[in-house]
Amino acid sequence: MNTRNVFLINILLAVLWAAYQDQWSTNSLVIGFVVGYVLLSILHRGYGSLIFNVVSYVIFLIWSILKSSVQVARVVVEPTLKLDQGIVAIPLEART
Structure with a gap:
């Protein structure tokens, strides 16, 4: 996966996080972005x-x-x- 695809997937995960939390605030999107980043880095590195x-x-x-x-x-x-x-x-x- 290249960097652009990882970034787009991370944005999608942030939006899904905000939808799951039912809070469409900037704070919720940032937390979703961080959670998505952690998940993607764990999965991307083979952990x-x-x-x-x-x-x-x-x-x-x-x-x-x-x-x-x-x-x-x-x-x-x-x-x-x-x-x-x-x-x-x-x-x-x-x-x-």
Whole structure:
């Protein structure tokens, strides 16, 4: 994309932003222009895949936390423990 096309797309995004906000003020158009610029620079530089990877990781992390919370709640609620408890002795040789 050349600079002219990016600028026109940015103006279109600013107008869409103002329409979405239902405020046709200069302030709304400037904010839309800045938001459009940030979006276009993220997508133009190829950070789109990075953002997708970060969002995928956050979803995976939240899902893992939820699963582990359910597992811990199940262990706490059950009347009998199905854990193999024990003490592990590790020899320590510390010198100061």
